[in-house]
Amino acid sequence: MADAVHEMKALAEQINHYNHLYYTLDQPSVSDAEWDKLYDRLVELERETGIILPHSPTQRVGGELLKGFEPHRHQARLWSLDKAQNNEDLTAWHTRALKLFNEYNTQNPEDPLPPFTFAVELKFDGLTLNLTYSGGELVQASTRGNGTVGEGILPQVKTIRSIPLQIPFTDGTIEVQGEGIMNLSVLEAYNQTAAEPLKNARNAAAGALRNLNPKVTAERRLNAYFYNIGYTDGIAFADQRDMLAFLQENRFKVSPRITFFDSIEAVAEELHTIEELRNSLDYLIDGAVVKITDMRTREVLGYTEKFPRWAVAFKFEAEETTTILEAVNWNVGRTGKITPAAVVEPVELAGVTVRNCTLNNMDDIERKNLRHAIGTLIYIRRSNDVIPEILGKVTEEQDGGEIVAPTYCPSCGTMLEQRGAHIFCPNKLGCKPQSIAWLAHFASRDAMDIETFSEKTAEQLYDELGVRNPADLYDLQFEDLVKLDRFGEKKARNLLDAIENSKTRSLASFLYALGIPNTGITTTKVLADHFRGLEPLMAATADELTTLHDIGGIVADSIVSFFQDANMLECIERMLRSGVAPVVEEREEPVADDNPFFGKTVVLTGTLSLMGRDELSKKLEALGAKVTGSVSKKTHIVIAGESAGSKLTKAQELGIQIIDDEQELLRLLDGN
Incomplete structure (x- = not known):
């Protein structure tokens, strides 16, 4: 047995080496027949011994069908990037960074930051991957998610042959970030024999990596490029070149086009060059990323609440095209607002197949001359948006079918109400889309933060257990949950634990979770800080509310009406009886009134x-x-x-x- 395991280790190492040369470096060194011989021998030994090594290349073909995605909390946050859409935006970003740079060097003349140098990298249009290696072994892979928590997709990622299952770096844990993609040539070859051809490479890659059957992922022969190390145990890098060298030394595939410059003017020229090359590449890109290379400078510049100040994503200009407006559907949102959504004849635009476009309301439809546009040619544009927008009708003629606003809710049949420019369904507790969206909002991170709860969960609980509002969540029983499809004992227990843990969220979070119309996180915090309890707020008058920071008459009336609704009061009372006890946070120290901003x-x-x-x-x-x-x-x-x-x-x-x-x-x- 020991001899067999030793041979298996040697074979796995040899095959992974050949895979690295072929899939990562594009330098094949053995024939297919030689590779097959080694691979078949490894499969034979695994069958005889019943042992499969963690980094065995046989695991790249995809295993058993998975039951669902487990959430994965990243070791370090995955940041979004601020966007620049033209040279003026790029210059503004550079000016802001340079100002901070100069201020730091003025204050620290004994240890100044070095002059800026820039890295320009392709911005791949695929699915962000975050890989975790511990002791040199790939132990987890996940999607970006919300930047803090993603979905674990390790079995799917293992099917990507350009991703190493083992790396030379074994001193601790690292998280490596990159993009999972499907090469355009691979997509074309796949579609030649596919029963259902794939429309575009981006959706093909994202769909494969988020498919519960890893065999589907394997069949699509995905690729991956890596560009960042978000977390390390005891290792630091001097600059971007140093980090990229580390990635290459550890068998990661890095972008085939990374350039370095000493001036922002040269960066702008490179961005123009990349945009011209865009359509000749074998993969989709939607822009390029500009980074200041020096790591100490990055640390000094730091981050805003959303973005690093030392990097910016240069997005290429929006693409426009024409297509046929086929229909307009009316969707019900969490607040009961009925919103039109356009269905268009499928058309390729900016690397994706567009089938749906946004519309706001009937005023928007009138303004864009779309009232009589069903079945006619329209202009659409995609500009860094998941769903493109309609710009208007190609001709001025009123020669198409008419778009008519509904009178009754398309979901529950309740008569709709006109409120300003929008129409609403008033049946908050009896309208399925509203209930599901409210439940999902109630459980969201900024609200009651009920982990493992999603909109799909809300819909399943609505359909199968009659959950209609947040109070129903606190009545759920283990015996009911465990009987549901896709709910095992572990998932049922985790959900009940998460619901129990939510009972002591802050008062501000609870108020935000309730979904009071016209209020957001900032307003609910103001309410919590002022009233210091739920009962005083529920008894407040509109006049009292308008004395508070940034609460006007409309918001005050919304709050008063919300707490006068008998159904809402019953829902809140049930939650309180179930043990929900919003916590009032400690007041901050009184503000000194002698500062220049007090009371202003x-x-x-x-x-x-x-x-x-x-x-x-x-x-x-x-x-x-x-x-x-x-x-x-x-x-x-x-x-x-x-x-x-x-x-x-x-x-x-x-x-x-x-x-x-x-x-x-x-x-x-x-x-x-």
Whole structure:
């Protein structure tokens, strides 16, 4: 047995080496017949011994059908990238970074940051992958998810032959990020024999990697390119070149086109070159990524709440085309809003097959001359959006079928109500799409944060267990859940544990979870901080509510109406009886009233390089300021960053105090 295992290890290492040469380096070194001979021998030994090594190449063909995706929490957050869509945006990003760079070097002359150098990488249009290696072994692979938690797809990823199952680096754990793709030539070859041809490479790759049958993933012969190490145990890199060298040394496939430059002007030229090359590549790209290479500089520049300040995604110009508007369907949202969605004749656009387009309401339809457009030619555009938009009708003639707004809810049949430009279904608790969306919202991360709960779960519980509103979740029993399709004992227990854990979320989270119309996270936090309890809020009058920060008459009326609804009151009462006990967070220390922002109404406009707008808003609110979105005679201060527009102009016309020096702003925030 020991001799057989030793031979298996040697065969696996040899085959993986040949795979690396062929699939990663595009340098085949043995014939197919020689490779097959080694592979067949390994299969024979595995059959005889009953042992399969963790990194065996035989595992790349796909195993048993999976029951579902397990959530995976990333070791380090996967950040989104800010977008630049033209040279002006690119220059603005560079200017912001350069300003922080100069300020740091002025304050730290003894240890300055080096001059900027830039890396330009292709932005592959596939599915983001996050691979975890521990002790040199691939132990997990996941999708990006929300940046913090993704879906575990290790069996699927193991089928990608360009991804190493073992790497030379064995000193701890690392997370490696890249993009799973399907080469266009592979897609073309696949479609020649496929019973159901695939329409585009991006959806083919994403669909394969999120398919519960890894054999489907294997059949599509996916590829993967890697560009970042998001987490490491005890290893650091000097710059992007150093990181890429590490990736290559550890058998990862990196982008075939990575260029380095010393000036932003040269970067702009390279971006233009890549855009011209775009249609000649064997894979889909939707832009390029520009990164400042030095790692210490990245650490100094840091992050906004959403993006790294040291990188930007340059998105290529939107693509437009024409197609036929086939129909308009009306969908019901969480708040009961009925929204039109256009169905168009399938057309290829920016690397995807478009079948649906967005519309907002009947006013939008009228404005775009679409009232009589069913069956006629329309313009559509895709610009970094999953769902493209309709620009308008190709001709001015009213020669198509008419788009008619519904009078009754397309789901539950309730008579609809017109509220401003939109129509609503008032049957909140008896309309299936509303109930399902409300349940999913209630369980979301910023609300009650019920892990493992999804919209699919909500729909299943609605259909099979009669769950209609959040209060029903707290009545669920293990015996009922475990009988459901796709619910084993573990999943049932995990869901019940997550529901139990949600009972002590903060009052602000609970109020947000309730889905009070016209309120969001910021407003519910204001309510929680002021009323310090659910009962005082439920008894509040509209006049009392409008005295609070950023709550106007419409929002106040929405809150009062919500807590006067008998069905809502019953739902809340049931939750409280079930043990839901929203926690009131401790008050912060009283704000000193001698700072320049205390009691002032402040408006932010333009781009601020030293901190994100959300971060600055929180700092100002902590100092007792009221941050609003529009300039009026009641505004005391306008903080203006780069590219400030009409708000700055209006402030100047009204003679309002303007702060446009960020160093001065920092001094005032610090109380100096």
